[in-house]
Amino acid sequence: xxxxxxxxxxxxxxxxxxxxxxxxxxxxxxxxxxxxxxxxxxxxxxxxxxxxxxxxxxxxxxxxxxxxxxxxxxxxxxxxxxxxxxxxxxxxxxxxxxxxxxxxxxxxxxxxxxxxxxxxxxxxxxxxxxxxxxxxxxxxxxxxxxxxxxxxxxxxxxxxxxxxxxxxxxxxxxxxxxxxxxxxxxxxxxxxxxxxxxxxxxxxxxxxxxxxxxxxxxxxxxxxxxxxxxxxxxxxxxxxxxxxxxxxxxxxxxx
Numbered sequence: 269x270x271x272x273x274x275x276x277x278x279x280x281x282x283x284x285x286x287x288x289x290x291x292x293x294x295x296x297x298x299x300x301x302x303x304x305x306x307x308x309x310x311x312x313x314x315x316x317x318x319x320x321x322x323x324x325x326x327x328x329x330x331x332x333x334x335x336x337x338x339x340x341x342x343x344x345x346x347x348x349x350x351x352x353x354x355x356x357x358x359x360x361x362x363x364x365x366x367x368x369x370x371x372x373x374x375x376x377x378x379x380x381x382x383x384x385x386x387x388x389x390x391x392x393x394x395x396x397x398x399x400x401x402x403x404x405x406x407x408x409x410x411x412x413x414x415x416x417x418x419x420x421x422x423x424x425x426x427x428x429x430x431x432x433x434x435x436x437x438x439x440x441x442x443x444x445x446x447x448x449x450x451x452x453x454x455x456x457x458x459x460x461x462x463x464x465x466x467x468x469x470x471x472x473x474x475x476x477x478x479x480x481x482x483x484x485x486x487x488x489x490x491x492x493x494x495x496x497x498x499x500x501x502x503x504x505x506x507x508x509x510x511x512x513x514x515x516x517x518x519x520x521x522x523x
Contacts, residue, residue, distance in 0.1 A: 272351075273428035274449050275410055276389055277342035278321040278471055281335070282512045285309060285325050288337075291488045291510055292323075295481060295518075296473050297405055315405035318396060337514040339471050341410065342375065342387040343428060344395075351388045351427070352376040358423060380423050382415045384467045402474055408519040409472035409505075410455030417459040420467075421445055424457075436500065470507065470517050478504035478520040485518075498522075 282288045289300045289311055296313075303310040303322070311323040326335050345351040348366045356362055359381035366376040366388075373391040380386070399406055414420035424430050424447070433446035433453040441461065446453045460467050475481040478496045485492060485508050493515070495506035502522035509515055 272343075272345040273430060274344050275341050275407060275454070276344040276391070276395070277387075278407060279340045279342065279387070280321065280323050280337070280514060281326045281330070281340070282323065282337040282510075282514060283326060284512055285311065285323055287489075287511055288514075289313070289323055291490065294488050295484045295490070296475065318399075318405075320406055337510070337512040338385075339469070339514055339516055340377070340385055340387055341469055341471055342389040345388050345390055345428075348374045348376050348388045348390050352378060354427060355380070355388075358426065360423075380420065382420060382423075382467050384412065384414065384420075384469055386469065402521055404474050404476055406474055407471055408474040408503075409517070411470045411472065411517070412455070412457040412467070413460035413464055413470070414457060414467045415460065417442065417445060417457050421447065421457050468515065470515055472505060472517040472519040475518050475520050477523075478506055478518065481518050481520065482506050 280288060292298050292313060293300060297315060298313040299315065301312045303312050309325055312319040313321040313323055326337065352362050352366050355378045361379045362376060363379060363385065364377035366374055368374050371392060373389055376388045378386060378388060402408060412420055421432065430447045430449055433448040436444040438444050442459045444456050444458045446456045448454065482492060482496055489511035491509045493507050493509060496504050498504050504520045504523065505517060507515070507517045
């Protein structure tokens with residue numbers, strides 16, 4: 269559908285919002301601003317006046333159900349209710365029925381047929397202008413570790429019109445399938461490693477220098493779980509856990 273299918277927001281639900289805000293301010297270079305939502309703690313994260321992510325405590329009912337700190341990506345659509353129904357019709361799950369955020373937009377929290385959570389969103393106003401690829405503080409890559417990479421691509425391409433870009437063989441690890449939105453590669457999908465207990469999305473945020481960012485992750489109490497490593501095309505990546513255990517990643521241009 270026109271105007272749909274792009275990642276438009278990223279949200280961290282965590283067990284310690286103050287600690288997480290301090291960590292990401294230092295690591296990614298974000299500033300924080302209270303969203304001013306009555307009766308709710310929600311912090312807007314970004315650089316300058318441009319916000320790219322949100323931070324909130326894990327809701328108590330989710331904590332009771334065993335939810336752990338983690339990032340969720342919001343995908344822009346032109347009709348949240350219709351897309352939520354399509355998710356369910358295709359074998360996914362609706363975790364939070366479509367609802368309005370006054371003055372902001374409409375959203376729903378869902379998961380794909382393999383159990384990976386994401387959100388649907390339609391903004392109430394004019395979307396912010398696009399930024400140049402690699403702009404520090406913005407998301408630079410989106411990676412899905414699925415139970416079945418090929419079936420996952422079928423679901424997301426059917427939902428949002430994503431197309432296949434380059435496919436990279438990884439030996440015993442299978443194929444890393446790049447996907448494109450409006451012809452521009454923005455992420456990759458693969459069948460998860462056996463040692464990964466469950467499938468997941470991981471979001472890569474742009475930083476100017478990977479070595480300096482790695483040092484900030486460590487000094488801030490985070491952990492490096494993979495990298496730094498150089499990937500095809502020359503960029504450098506590192507995959508991390510923040511101090512509360514939420515997984516995220518960083519990407520930097522060639523040194």
